[in-house]
Amino acid sequence: MEKLTANRQDDVIGVSQYVIDDYLKFVPYKGKTHLLYNFIPAYFYRNVQFDNNQFNNKSPIRCVAVGSLKDVKNYQYILEAFAKLPGGGFELDIIGEGQLRNSLQQFITQHQLPIRLLGSKNAIQEILPDYQLFIQASKYEGFGFAIAEAVAFGLFPVLSDIPVHQGNNNK
Secondary structure, X not given: OXXXXXXXXXXXXXXXXXXXXXXHXXXXXXXXXXXXXXXXXXXXXXXXXXXXXXXXXXXOEEEEEXXXXXXXXXXXXXXXXXXXXXXXXXXXXXXXXXXOHHHHHHHHHHOOOOEEEEEOOOOHHHHHHHOOEEXXXXXXXXXXXXXXXXXXXOOEEEEOOOHHHOOOOOO
């Protein structure tokens, strides 16, 4: 539809240069394009003191993933990876709700994984300081607010190898 309706009087707005480039591959558009720069509220930023020993104690590494429970977020892949990890080293909380909740819970239960589906949560800024790693295995994404928020809190990101996560999507 857009191929037939896009014209030079329109502007294309994208959340990353990758999104704009991808759009232009499929829509013959010659007008203006703009990047919509996102922001993270100031309350996510704090003085982060990295403790080099935070991964060297006997406690499990606390991981978190945030997002809708849908196929594009690739949670099944994360669960399968956790099923291969040695026991006791990692725990994962998944914050989000969606259509895959039952199948994910069934896999977690069947494989006795140290993973909890926490459902939707408000005030994520109060929850993130409880974790050490942020995991996102999405098959594709626009700009990731959740990643930026997690990094602002000092969590180490473990991300899928997609263009928006590679840091070169704003050419």
